[in-house]
Amino acid sequence: xxxxxxxxxxxxxxxxxxxxxxxxxxxxxxxxxxxxxxxxxxxxxxxxxxxxxxxxxxxxxxxxxxxxxxxxxxxxxxxxxxxxxxxxxxxxxxxxxxxxxxxxxxxxxxxxxxxxxxxxxxxxxxxxxxxxxxxxxxxxxxxxxxxxxxxxxxxxxxxxxxxxxxxxxxxxxxxxxxxxxxxxxxxxxxxxxxxxxxxxxxxxxxxxxxxxxxxxxxxxxxxxxxxxxxxxxxxxxxxxxxxxxxxxxxxxxxxxxxxxxxxxxxxxxxxxxxxxxxxxxxxxxxxxxxxxxxxxxxxxxxxxxxxxxxxxxxxxxxxxxxxxxxxxxxxxxxxxxxxxxxxxxxxxxxxxxxxxxxxxxxxxxxxxxxxxxxxxxxxxxxx
Amino acid sequence: xxxxxxxxxxxxxxxxxxxxxxxxxxxxxxxxxxxxxxxxxxxxxxxxxxxxxxxxxxxxxxxxxxxxxxxxxxxxxxxxxxxxxxxxxxxxxxxxxxxxxxxxxxxxxxxxxxxxxxxxxxxxxxxxxxxxxxxxxxxxxxxxxx
Numbered sequence: 190x191x192x193x194x195x196x197x198x199x200x201x202x203x204x205x206x207x208x209x210x211x212x213x214x215x216x217x218x219x220x221x222x223x224x225x226x227x228x229x230x231x232x233x234x235x236x237x238x239x240x241x242x243x244x245x246x247x248x249x250x251x252x253x254x255x256x257x258x259x260x261x262x263x264x265x266x267x268x269x270x271x272x273x274x275x276x277x278x279x280x281x282x283x284x285x286x287x288x289x290x291x292x293x294x295x296x297x298x299x300x301x302x303x304x305x306x307x308x309x310x311x312x313x314x315x316x317x318x319x320x321x322x323x324x325x326x327x328x329x330x331x332x333x334x335x336x337x338x339x340x341x342x343x344x345x346x347x348x349x350x351x352x353x354x355x356x357x358x359x360x361x362x363x364x365x366x367x368x369x370x371x372x373x374x375x376x377x378x379x380x381x382x383x384x385x386x387x388x389x390x391x392x393x394x395x396x397x398x399x400x401x402x403x404x405x406x407x408x409x410x411x412x413x414x415x416x417x418x419x420x421x422x423x424x425x426x427x428x429x430x431x432x433x434x435x436x437x438x439x440x441x442x443x444x445x446x447x448x449x450x451x452x453x454x455x456x457x458x459x460x461x462x463x464x465x466x467x468x469x470x471x472x473x474x475x476x477x478x479x480x481x482x483x484x485x486x487x488x489x490x491x492x493x494x495x496x497x498x499x500x501x502x503x504x505x506x507x508x509x510x511x512x513x514x515x516x517x518x519x520x521x522x523x524x525x526x527x528x529x530x531x532x533x534x535x536x537x538x539x540x541x542x543x544x545x546x547x548x549x550x551x552x553x554x555x556x557x558x559x560x561x562x563x564x565x566x567x568x569x570x571x572x
Numbered sequence: 573x574x575x576x577x578x579x580x581x582x583x584x585x586x587x588x589x590x591x592x593x594x595x596x597x598x599x600x601x602x603x604x605x606x607x608x609x610x611x612x613x614x615x616x617x618x619x620x621x622x623x624x625x626x627x628x629x630x631x632x633x634x635x636x637x638x639x640x641x642x643x644x645x646x647x648x649x650x651x652x653x654x655x656x657x658x659x660x661x662x663x664x665x666x667x668x669x670x671x672x673x674x675x676x677x678x679x680x681x682x683x684x685x686x687x688x689x690x691x692x693x694x695x696x697x698x699x700x701x702x703x704x705x706x707x708x709x710x711x712x713x714x715x716x717x718x
Contacts, residue, residue: 222640388656389629389655389656390653392655392656392673392674392675393583393655393674395674395675395677396586396655396674396676397583397585397586398675399587399589399675399676399677400583400585400586400589402583403589403592404585404588404589404592405585450585451583451585452582452583452584453584488631489630489631490631491607491608491610491611492608492628493611493631
């Protein structure tokens with residue numbers, strides 16, 4: 190349980206961006222390489238018994254050992270490839286990178302093979318080979334080029350395999366995020382109905398109307414219309430994942446108008462909304478739990494009245510919404526233990542904006558409760 | 573015999589409606605109106621109403637706190653009013669006359685008052701309501717809630 194009083198400036202990330210260890214792609218590369226090794230071993234074992242030239246050359250075990258020695262190098266290269274982060278637009282940079290790494294990998298095979306020959310077949314040592322390379326670079330290069338292509342292809346296949354895994358994961362994550370959004374959106378609607386706009390609110394509003402019909406018919410009509418428009422927003426199926434902040438505020442105004450009719454002077458509200466902020470897109474019903482909490486906790490004690498201060502500002506990058514109200518003295522942090530509405534709010538922000546959406550709230554020592562919402566500033570609906 | 577009533581309700585419009593309904597009855601005299609539990613307790617400290625219309629969801633403290641603060645030997649007749657039947661069981665622990673679910677019709681209010689009158693008369697004659705009758709009433713009230 191977090192402490193009741195948190196310092197205000199601390200921004201709590203919705204989800205920390207700690208990367209998961211990419212063990213699966215590396216394991217796949219290792220399996221692929223073992224498969225290649227096995228085939229080479231079988232191939233040379235068979236050829237050794239039938240083809241005299243092969244019989245005269247290095248033994249099948251030599252090939253196996255050099256391939257085994259190459260495996261950590263391959264894994265290291267793949268791990269490096271995983272560490273490289275490029276934006277989607279610069280994805281093509283990976284092609285020259287892996288071309289060069291592929292050549293290096295193929296080049297390394299030769300000294301590794303020499304080491305293996307030295308061990309198994311007691312052939313010339315590594316330094317003898319190196320002297321040979323220095324003496325006859327052309328001949329050695331030609332010899333190397335003859336088989337290097339196999340290793341370049343093997344390397345490319347390993348990288349391709351890994352890329353495939355990553356691409357599949359990315360696709361799965363995107364799909365999962367889309368599903369999460371759908372679920373959360375449906376759930377938030379149900380919750381809005383059951384929890385946030387609790388039945389008390391609905392029945393009290395209706396009861397308010399029965400009282401107003403005789404006492405103040407004009408006000409009664411107004412409350413019925415407000416309630417109708419309020420319920421329409423809660424019950425209607427959303428056509429889009431996001432709505433304009435301006436529309437969301439109409440919803441808030443309906444809610445507050447009904448609460449004002451119930452409690453009179455005890456509920457008031459001020460809104461300072463920048464023009465550009467009205468155009469910004471937000472998830473529907475995102476402000477409702479915050480406003481409802483503000484009213485509920487602001488009026489927590491018998492005599493208390495609540496003034497909800499809502500402000501919204503936007504720049505090219507961010508939309509910032511701040512909801513503040515004074516809490517009766519002695520009140521504790523209203524969201525200790527995180528209400529289900531706020532949990533849902535965080536989940537929805539996370540599903541829609543990943544790491545780029547914030548929700549933070551704090552109870553200042555002065556008794557002022559501040560909830561702050563930051564989402565990327567967008568004005569065009571995603572297709 | 574006129575019943576002296578106290579209205580405990582935190583919404584002004586709802587308070588006024590109860591006051592009007594009581595006035596229409598003729599034999600119910602509203603002797604006090606309280607917006608919250610403290611005001612109710614303060615009133616009960618200096619007067620003894622026969623009947624209380626008690627809103628279950630009061631800000632700050634619960635309506636049951638008001639009842640617990642009263643000595644058991646001089647409990648007035650209680651009519652709970654609430655928007656939601658979640659407190660029906662707790663209300664049953666207190667000897668409530670009726671349980672009005674908001675929004676209620678004028679006729680429903682008259683039923684509660686009628687029951688209060690009968691009870692007041694039976695207390696005078698020494699008869700008591702059984703617990704089963706009270707439970708059945710609460711259950712009926714809960715069923716009517718959607």
